[in-house]
Amino acid sequence: MESLNGFKRTSYCGGVRMDDVGKQLSVCGWVQRQRDLGQLIFIDLRDRTGILQLAFDDSTDREIFKKAFSIRAEYVLAVRGTLRERSAKNKDIPTGDVELEVTELRILAEAETPPFEITDQTDVNDTLRLKYRFLDLRRPEMQRAIALRHKVVKTARDYFDENGFFEIETPMLTKSTPEGARDYLVPSRVHPGKFYALPQSPQQYKQLLMLSGFDRYFQIARCFRDEDLRADRQPEFTQIDLEMSFVDTDDVIQINEGFLKTVFKQVLDVEIETPILRMTYAEAMRRYGSDKPDLRFGLELCDISDIVRGCGFKVFAEPVSKGGSVRAINVPGGAQQFPRKQIDALVEFVKTYGAKGLAWMKLGEDGMSSSFAKFMTDDENDAIKGLTGAQKGDLILIVADGNDKTVFSALGALRCECARRLGLLKKDDFKFLWVTEFPMFEYSEEEGRFVAMHHPFTAPMDEDVSMLETDKENCRAKAYDIVLNGTELGGGSIRISTPEMQRTMFRALGFTEEDAEVRFGHLIGAFKYGAPPHGGLAYGLDRLVMLLVGAGSIRDVIAFPKVQNASELMTACPDAVDKKQLDELGIALTNKTEE
């Protein structure tokens, strides 16, 4: 093994071109591949910028040639040489016109054969990739994702700085608060039996910063939520978090449209049309069955409750009479695209969302077939066709339930599933949407009370203030989400900024005065000393980067992600700790502990 010993790199591999021919260059990197042709050896050297071919032939020093012969994939090399034009060029790579005639070769590190090949595209299973994440990250695909992530963060810092925002850090060790996601807890050694919580978001701190007069704040904020994982959810993740004083909804939206425009221009060279379309929560639910609708395709929901209200098909009539609804989507061309077997799969699909079933009507070329038409009159069937706008060749899918929430959630998911099966989801098509006027509360079956849908510091809409304690179901908040292609990219709200309103809110949420004081006293107390009207927004950075690179999971844009059971395969954490450590913290393990 050799050392650098004064060796200085002059160039990255991927950047050299014909202009550099004749120059002495020094490069460093990993061996992608060694091709031994007998009296001629080629080595592809890889660094984060790309690949440069090293050439060894009869003009090469014999010792160097022998060394080149012994080199294997993933060895780390430092190489000096003269750049020359290739006699046989490779049109497929940027450096394909040139190669380095090697005059000095140092093997800085040998490498065992890796458990999987370091290639751009991979179909190696996730377990192996994550166990050897440091090797997986060598792949150009991952290098691009991580580099792009850096660029997004850099763009955010520049943009918010240029717009008068200060980047301010808030604590990682914070106070656990009720409401919302489960906290990660950190035991205190100095205060045995007491715990910090890792922040779910810097929410309260950033509000207090507004009160302190910083006026505009942002932070690239690490956040933690101890909940189950999904393709777009990790227990620790990063937000681009911001807050502004003396603003209302429109001001927050405007500054963020500028941000999104800048990011997409800088990172992808894509122009975003502004202003971005806005839609109320109520409209989003009614038309798309979702508060984060994917607008890359239609397949809108259609309420057919009035048609089937008195029909002879109990599956339809009963839910309507119980205050629910019957809604449909029309899938153009679906009659042929979805044979019976696929429809059966869709039936199973909606059941996972709590729907009891899925009714369908197929308007095929050779006549109509349906799971329900025989229970209804011709007029009723025709009315359904008319209202959904179905034509010959289409497929109507219908969900009925006594609870509207179930209908929306099943059909909202179904329209996305149909779009996926029809190939309507193009990754380079970016459809943004602001969803506004979210409900202030939602009913929690588990707790048997109304809880804050966004969070308890969200301001109600001015015209709904009187409904806070009288009509929780219909009370709307100054809360908004930014949605991109069916993914919630970020969310925010205008906050409550007076102690009176904050007290009213806690009362509406069922907190006693004492509860509110213990949990949120610092915030209510602070509001007494002059809080400016303020509001903000937080983006899921990981999700944003995921959509920018077209990845299917945020794991693909996080350097060291966790797997579904929240462990990390490379370091094998979480892990047991010494009894001594536990004793210091005053913690005793119960029989629930895993071995």
Add this chain to the structure above:
RNA sequence: GGCCCAGUAGUUCAGUUGGUUAGAACGCCAGCCUGUCACGCUGGAGGUCGACGGUUCGAGCCCGUUCUGGGUCGCCA
């Protein structure tokens, strides 16, 4: 906590109705090769079929349990 999918060589996979010695490609090792670039050619090594238990004369294949990973519902202010 529930449901669905996957697990066979280093990797990605095939493996018929349960039947002799479990195959392929890539990778790896060795030899040959002066213009390759997914180099080529020849040869070779490499397997606890995730684990445990059961059924059977006989299990990669059937049954049960379990582990690991993925997706998802619940959950995620």
